[in-house]
Amino acid sequence: MNDITQTLLGVVSDWDGSYKGAYNIREDGGCAGRQSSENIKIESKNDNPGIVIRVSSKAQQETVYIPACVTHSGVSDLVYNDFIIEDGADVIIVAGCGVHSDGEEEARHNGIHRFFIGKNAKVLYKEKHVGTGNGEGAKRIDPVTDIEMQEGSYMEMDTMQISGVTSTNRLTTAKLGAGAKLVIHERLLTDNDEKAKSDFKVDLDGEDSSVDLVSRSVAKGNSYQEFYSTLNGNNKCTGHSECDGILSENGKVIAVPALYAANIDASLIHEAAIGKIAGEQIIKLCTLGLTEEEAERKIIDGFLK
Amino acid sequence: MLELKDIRWTTEDGEEILKGINLSVPDGKLTVVTGPNGGGKTSLAKVVAGLYKASDGKIFIDDNDITDWSITERSKNGIAYAFQQPVRFKGLTVRDLLEISAERTLSSVEICSLLSEVGLCGREYMDREADASLSGGESKRIEIATVLARKNAKMLVFDEPEAGIDLWSFTNLIKAFEEIKTDHSRSLLIISHQERIMNIADYIAVVADGKVSRMGTREEILPTLMNETGSACCSLRNK
Ligand SMILES: Nc1ncnc2c1ncn2[C@@H]1O[C@H](COP(=O)(O)OP(=O)(O)OP(=O)(O)O)[C@@H](O)[C@H]1O
Ligand SMILES: [Mg+2]
Numbered sequence: 001m002n003d004i005t006q007t008l009l010g011v012v013s014d015w016d017g018s019y020k021g022a023y024n025i026r027e028d029g030g031c032a033g034r035q036s037s038e039n040i041k042i043e044s045k046n047d048n049p050g051i052v053i054r055v056s057s058k059a060q061q062e063t064v065y066i067p068a069c070v071t072h073s074g075v076s077d078l079v080y081n082d083f084i085i086e087d088g089a090d091v092i093i094v095a096g097c098g099v100h101s102d103g104e105e106e107a108r109h110n111g112i113h114r115f116f117i118g119k120n121a122k123v124l125y126k127e128k129h130v131g132t133g134n135g136e137g138a139k140r141i142d143p144v145t146d147i148e149m150q151e152g153s154y155m156e157m158d159t160m161q162i163s164g165v166t167s168t169n170r171l172t173t174a175k176l177g178a179g180a181k182l183v184i185h186e187r188l189l190t191d192n193d194e195k196a197k198s199d200f201k202v203d204l205d206g207e208d209s210s211v212d213l214v215s216r217s218v219a220k221g222n223s224y225q226e227f228y229s230t231l232n233g234n235n236k237c238t239g240h241s242e243c244d245g246i247l248s249e250n251g252k253v254i255a256v257p258a259l260y261a262a263n264i265d266a267s268l269i270h271e272a273a274i275g276k277i278a279g280e281q282i283i284k285l286c287t288l289g290l291t292e293e294e295a296e297r298k299i300i301d302g303f304l305k
Numbered sequence: 306m307l308e309l310k311d312i313r314w315t316t317e318d319g320e321e322i323l324k325g326i327n328l329s330v331p332d333g334k335l336t337v338v339t340g341p342n343g344g345g346k347t348s349l350a351k352v353v354a355g356l357y358k359a360s361d362g363k364i365f366i367d368d369n370d371i372t373d374w375s376i377t378e379r380s381k382n383g384i385a386y387a388f389q390q391p392v393r394f395k396g397l398t399v400r401d402l403l404e405i406s407a408e409r410t411l412s413s414v415e416i417c418s419l420l421s422e423v424g425l426c427g428r429e430y431m432d433r434e435a436d437a438s439l440s441g442g443e444s445k446r447i448e449i450a451t452v453l454a455r456k457n458a459k460m461l462v463f464d465e466p467e468a469g470i471d472l473w474s475f476t477n478l479i480k481a482f483e484e485i486k487t488d489h490s491r492s493l494l495i496i497s498h499q500e501r502i503m504n505i506a507d508y509i510a511v512v513a514d515g516k517v518s519r520m521g522t523r524e525e526i527l528p529t530l531m532n533e534t535g536s537a538c539c540s541l542r543n544k
Contacts, residue, residue, distance in 0.1 A: 286376040302396035
């Protein structure tokens, strides 16, 4: 594993020189380390590049790390990962992706993740994205996430793009069975000429399924963000989606929420608010001794925390 | 000592709100500013804290002319201001705000002690976001705590600290003000309509229609205060 990977891993996936338990580290399209544990088995795929992660019902509060790094320009990594979570399992998945560009060509990672979550299983999925390096080439991360949730299962996705990713296109789809619950917290920071697009499609198919989707974004510099969300209420269900955007300098954000209710007992809500930091917030922090720049930084850091 | 000399403030629309305010706030004393709604008290506090720039006149603190100082400079030099209407923050917790105020990390014990001064249980509130999910009285009390956390502040300005606060928390707050009074290096300027606060004042100033209409010791002002506003009311009714 090279030094850049080590640094990126520290930023995106809690790396402190080693991982306990199951892990798979992907570096520039290859495998830089893998370990299965008793309850979490990781194997290579036969048809496509990528891995299959099998989490047995016996796994309870176990963690698996599956970070991916691209450490120089001219690499375009495409990977297909499948997560098979057996009934009743309880697992924490620490993903995370860092792309580093040092030349004129693009450094790119495309992760296609499929989740099959068994009955009453519980998944916490944590994902951080970062771009580093001074290369001219774009740093791109384009994740696709498909989720199938069985009866009574629970998934929490905590995703965050910290900085430096030139362009990202995130597509997340989910199908929820009866009583399944999906919670998504997305935080996106873009600056300079960066672009980010985030698109969620959630089918609330099962009775009493629910989704809570909160996206917080900050667009600084000349950056541009698009947020789309579609909640389909096909049964008695509850859905909430919220998009909160802060604009700074010449940042632009477009938020396009859609709600489709196809059942009399579907209850769907959307909230969206975009604007600059409220002047009174900056003023209050100035009265506590911060300069305007410090106040703005505190507010943005807190908002994206 | 804070001194305002012939302070005027005009809104962007050109309406003059403060029409020549002269006021001295002595060190180590509690000065209450009271007066009718819309009389200019909050505008006065904002001019002191630097939120509004005086269109004319001078402000001095210990003989330093601070008229042109920014909000941050005033704050760094000892002026602290608790807003009449607290600001809400999505993403900043009560702990974050108090640590910004104190300019250092605070232990949970320190946070609990600050919040107990305003009648809040620290354990329950320190990790809550200071956002719109707080009730009016809760966010008002947190606002006050952010000023109490500024231990180096010499001039503490509170704008209607009583507003929306329950009786029990208010009793705690009065104690906190009395405590500050015993430290003779700190001054309190409290905008208030509350008799219990006026009862612990050293000085009372009445601000009406953008001017200080009366100023004196509590003993001089308080006994006649009610008559004054009462008669204003009657004279309107008699018209
Ligand atoms: N930023 C502003 N722009 C325009 N008008 C303002 C502004 N701030 C205050 N005013 C006006 O100035 C007058 C005095 O307001 P101020 O808030 O200072 O009164 P107050 O004495 O604090 O009243 P209250 O007791 O109700 O709090 C009011 O008529 C108010 O509408
Ligand atoms: Mg006021």
